[in-house]
Amino acid sequence: GDSVTQMEGPVTLSEEAFLTINCTYTATGYPSLFWYVQYPGEGLQLLLKATKADDKGSNKGFEATYRKETTSFHLEKGSVQVSDSAVYFCALGGTGGFKTIFGAGTRLFVKA
Amino acid sequence: SAVISQKPSRDICQRGTSLTIQCQVDSQVTMMFWYRQQPGQSLTLIATANQGSEATYESGFVIDKFPISRPNLTFSTLTVSNMSPEDSSIYLCSVEEDISYEQYFGPGTRLTVT
Numbered sequence: 001g002d003s004v005t006q007m008e009g010p011v012t013l014s015e016e017a018f019l020t021i022n023c024t025y026t027a028t029g030y031p032s033l034f035w036y037v038q039y040p041g042e043g044l045q046l047l048l049k050a051t052k053a054d055d056k057g058s059n060k061g062f063e064a065t066y067r068k069e070t071t072s073f074h075l076e077k078g079s080v081q082v083s084d085s086a087v088y089f090c091a092l093g094g095t096g097g098f099k100t101i102f103g104a105g106t107r108l109f110v111k112a
Numbered sequence: 113s114a115v116i117s118q119k120p121s122r123d124i125c126q127r128g129t130s131l132t133i134q135c136q137v138d139s140q141v142t143m144m145f146w147y148r149q150q151p152g153q154s155l156t157l158i159a160t161a162n163q164g165s166e167a168t169y170e171s172g173f174v175i176d177k178f179p180i181s182r183p184n185l186t187f188s189t190l191t192v193s194n195m196s197p198e199d200s201s202i203y204l205c206s207v208e209e210d211i212s213y214e215q216y217f218g219p220g221t222r223l224t225v226t
Contacts, residue, residue: 032213034215036217042219042220043116043204043217043218043219043220044155044204044206044217045217046214046215046216049214089155099145099157099160100157100215102155103154104153104154105153105154
């Protein structure tokens, strides 16, 4: 069945460091791919999405490119801030009533 | 984007009792979902609730334990019945917008069963 694998956390970075959180997926068909962010004590928020191969989703300085050949959707940010500390979830599917499949989540800590 | 509110935001309940969680959306949506998120874990889908039909439950979840109502296009409830400490978790309501297919989440209900 469809699945999402994320790099394990926690990831600890200093402010202004470069961030990569790896995400790979297994799916039949051509799913949409998503990154969600969950700040402490809050629900999930959609961070960015890509709906087809080679699409790049971007938001708030975060980017991810839908790579069909490597079945990957890695999240990147050039310079992280303390306020980026959160849990990041990679997900697939979830359009037109198909259920969303979430990865395990990667916790990011950014130190000042 | 859809804005979702949940009540209560948190509760502490005795084992054997039931709690009903309410989910209100500020726009009409067809697809609503209920998830469980145990501490430090990912999300597990409990059921999909479409207005006008019975909820569809995922493997491991049953209607007797988690009855769901979906009386209209902006509201749903999830009841956690006959609770045990294993039910302690965050319960999240989610909707999928009918046009964009983007999924939005409520802030969650943090349940502790003692």
